Amino acid sequence: MKDKTEIHPTYLGWQVDWPLFVKMKFSSGGRNWTKGEEFKWAELGVLQDVVSKLYSVNFVHHNPELEKQNKVGDRLHEMNEDQLKTLVLLLNAELKKRTVSTKDFNEKRCRQSRIANKQRGLIRRFLYSNKWCEEVFYDIRDKVLNDTVPNDT
Numbered sequence: 001m002k003d004k005t006e007i008h009p010t011y012l013g014w015q016v017d018w019p020l021f022v023k024m025k026f027s028s029g030g031r032n033w034t035k036g037e038e039f040k041w042a043e044l045g046v047l048q049d050v051v052s053k054l055y056s057v058n059f060v061h062h063n064p065e066l067e068k069q070n071k072v073g074d075r076l077h078e079m080n081e082d083q084l085k086t087l088v089l090l091l092n093a094e095l096k097k098r099t100v101s102t103k104d105f106n107e108k109r110c111r112q113s114r115i116a117n118k119q120r121g122l123i124r125r126f127l128y129s130n131k132w133c134e135e136v137f138y139d140i141r142d143k144v145l146n147d148t149v150p151n152d153t
Helices: 048-056 064-070 081-098 102-108 116-129 131-147
Strands: 026-028 031-033
Touching: 081 102, 081 116, 081 131, 116 131
Parallel strands: none
Antiparallel strands: 026 031
């Protein structure tokens, strides 16, 4: 059901760019972590090797249900085809405002696909190659998600 395009290698055993949640209680950094809590390892400055060990002994894990409940990540998996199309149109409209020529816009625009999983990948690639977009993406994404109710197909 959940589309998660792997961006980082899995040699660590977990995906670096996906949110992690506490699976079993543990203490770290003078804090007690409880089950279901999001473990924001990057913000806390925890090394990837340490997180890899926590993941391998089942203290933390990826949990799509908790992601959806806590509304973390890019949330593209929650969108249906119409919402993805709307998101692309709004992202491209924002890009149009920031480019100076049609040629520049056509080179940088977010491509469209009718295949939902492919469209999610195209959006993610667009976001990773256009770091400026982070400042507007979350507002646009939330607007699209709040306008209509996504299908659970």
